[in-house]
Amino acid sequence: MIELKNVVKSYKLGTKRVDVLKNISFTIQDHSYVSIVGPSGSGKSTLIHTIGGMEPIDEGEIWVNDQAVHQLNDKHLAKLRQNMISYVFQQFQLLPTATALENVMMPLLTVFSSGFVKQRAENALKRVGLAHRLHHLPTRLSGGEQQRVAIARALITDPEIILADEPTGNLDSETGSNIIHLLEEIHKEKGVTVVVITHDEGIAERTNRQIQILDGKLLTK
Numbered sequence: 001m002i003e004l005k006n007v008v009k010s011y012k013l014g015t016k017r018v019d020v021l022k023n024i025s026f027t028i029q030d031h032s033y034v035s036i037v038g039p040s041g042s043g044k045s046t047l048i049h050t051i052g053g054m055e056p057i058d059e060g061e062i063w064v065n066d067q068a069v070h071q072l073n074d075k076h077l078a079k080l081r082q083n084m085i086s087y088v089f090q091q092f093q094l095l096p097t098a099t100a101l102e103n104v105m106m107p108l109l110t111v112f113s114s115g116f117v118k119q120r121a122e123n124a125l126k127r128v129g130l131a132h133r134l135h136h137l138p139t140r141l142s143g144g145e146q147q148r149v150a151i152a153r154a155l156i157t158d159p160e161i162i163l164a165d166e167p168t169g170n171l172d173s174e175t176g177s178n179i180i181h182l183l184e185e186i187h188k189e190k191g192v193t194v195v196v197i198t199h200d201e202g203i204a205e206r207t208n209r210q211i212q213i214l215d216g217k218l219l220t221k
């Protein structure tokens with residue numbers, strides 16, 4: 001379960017303060033498929049970054065299962081992202097000098113033996129339909145294939161939650177639709193909670209619940 005209680009977050013820009021999240025509270029139950037929608041700059045990315053502890057909050061509480069994310073130190077936040085939460089980004093964020101297999105292995109390389117991690121990475125790449133692209137560099141993959149590698153990298157840790165920040169934003173509509181279907185299959189197969197930020201109404205309508213953000217505030221629960 002993800003629970004936000006009265007979350008407040010601002011950024012400092014020089015002497016100015018930008019209030020980005022203004023007293024946000026909501027709960028996302030286990031095994032959910034949820035979208036976060038709202039205009040550009042309304043705070044969607046900041047919101048999901050705070051859930052995985054990638055951005056600290058100023059006030060409030062963030063709970064993921066029994067873990068108080070707002071109180072965890074860097075070491076425990078890293079563990080949270082190794083054990084429970086994975087991210088998928090619009091720009092894929094693959095290491096350009098590493099092959100698909102090496103990119104997928106990365107989150108677990110410091111945790112388990114390389115032989116074990118390689119086996120898991122191969123399985124994850126197979127799951128996303130890329131068993132034939134293990135040794136390709138990202139530059140030799142299409143956008144859709146790169147996003148599949150990123151999803152395999154998200155899957156290797158066997159997460160309970162995948163937070164996807166406009167995962168189709170860099171893809172044509174057909175490729176984007178395939179990527180959304182893949183995330184939906186993973187949600188159904190493994191019961192993974194998928195939270196997807198999207199500007200695409202069609203994608204938002206496919207989710208079981210839409211969380212609407214406007215100017216840092218929640219519109220609906």
Ligand SMILES: Nc1ncnc2c1ncn2[C@@H]1O[C@H](COP(=O)(O)OP(=O)(O)OP(=O)(O)O)[C@@H](O)[C@H]1O
Nearest residue numbers: 011012013018020039040041042043044045046047
């Ligand atoms: N690191 C930062 N430093 C300063 N301001 C920031 C930072 N990150 C985001 N902001 C500001 O916070 C606000 C919310 O940004 P955020 O990226 O969360 O919005 P968003 O809803 O995800 O937008 P988009 O749909 O365009 O991705 C914006 O005004 C943005 O300029």
